Amino acid sequence: MLEGIPDGRFDALCIFEDMVCSREQLAVHWDEPVSEDTCVRGINAANKRIEGYPLQYILGQWEFYGITLAVGEGVLIPRADTEVLVDAAIEAAGKLYRGIPLRIADLCSGSGCIAIALAHHLKEKAQIFALEYSADAMPYLMKNITDSGENVQIIRGDVSNGHLLENFISPDDDSRPGLDMIVSNPPYLTDEEMASLQREVAYEPQIALYGGTDGLKFYRVIACLWREALKEGGYLLFEIGDAQEAQVRSIMEDSGFEDIRGYKDGAGCIRCLAGRKA
Ligand SMILES: C[S@@+](CC[C@H](N)C(=O)[O-])C[C@H]1O[C@@H](n2cnc3c(N)ncnc32)[C@H](O)[C@@H]1O
Known part of the structure; x- marks a missing residue:
């Protein structure tokens, strides 16, 4: 269907449905001609895909946690694995909620997939902030x-800048009492992993992927610096890369988090770690 592409049949169908019509409509309109312009666009899209360009960027949108999100060059494509983090955050919110909206920050928000999914599911139980640095994202x-209609407040800035914490905590301002929960899927690839990226992933922004030489730079910054913004007993939840469990767990422990629990993805790998501020 699309030569050299695993699941090429699925990708070809997605491109067809995006440019021509849905499978259901095809059953009715199968004998109608397709315009020359549509054919050319379809062939161009298929050729781009064969060259390794991500399907999600061709379609300009992708689904995450049942929500359709706009994606394109400059922003990380939301992964199904990240839904594990959303599930864990919803579980943690259930433990924390006492009738007052929980203040939750999604650090390194990218497309906003985590923040929007949480806002969608927690509704009036949470006030959500999305922090992102990249101008392209x-x-x-x-x-x-905007499209989701959810109430998520954007904060633009570098997660390693301590001044950003002032958005969330202030000893003189009752409206900034700190955060109940921090969630983050930070960049976490190592030097070695960056040097051998899968063809499709190489089209995604480097700033969304690279986590410093050992891949752990953002875990250290967030666990150590952002701990200050969390209320006592508040939760910190991270998505982690393959084989990062022990290292991230020890970063969290060293920063004063306890009851650290791992959550597995569909492949059985620990994909999320959640801990409470002691
Ligand atoms: C792995 S992506 C995750 C995006 C999104 N949360 C998701 O799960 O799909 C990491 C995000 O961190 C952002 N980022 C990188 N460096 C940052 C920094 N210093 N401060 C804030 N955000 C940063 C990137 O632009 C990217 O959007």
Whole structure:
């Protein structure tokens, strides 16, 4: 169907449905001609896909946690594995909620997939903030929040800048009492992993992938610096890469988190770690 592409049949169908009509409509309109312009666009899209360009960027949208999000060059494509983090955050929110909206920050928000999914599911039980640094990701984050109709507040900035904590904590301002929960899927690939990226992943922004030489830079910054913004007993939840469990667990422990629990993805790998501020 699409030569050299695993699941090429699925990808070809997605491109067809995006440009021509759905499978259901095809059953009715199968004998109608397709315009020359549509044919050319379809062939161009198929050729791009054969060259390794991600299907999600061709379609310009992708589904995450049942929500359709705009994606394109400049923003990380939301992964199904990240849904494990959303499930764990919803579980943690259930333990924390006492009738007052929980203040939750999604650090390194990208497309906003985690923040929007949480806002969608927690509704009035939570006040959600999405922090992102990349100027290229920002238009997607803004569009996705607007299109979702959810109430998510964007904060633009570098997660390693301590001044950003002032958005959430202030000893003199009752409206900034700290955060109940921090969730993050930070960049976590190592030097070695960056040097051998899968063809499709190489089209995604480097800033969304690279986590410093050992891949752990953002875990250290968030666990150590952002701990200050969490209320006592508040939760910190991370998505982690393959084989990072022991290292991230020890970063969390060293930063004063306890009751650390791992959550597995569909392949049985620990994909999320959740801990409570002691
Ligand atoms: C792995 S992506 C995750 C995106 C999204 N949360 C998701 O799960 O699909 C990491 C995100 O961190 C952002 N980022 C990288 N460096 C950052 C920094 N110093 N401060 C804030 N965000 C940063 C990237 O632009 C990217 O959107």
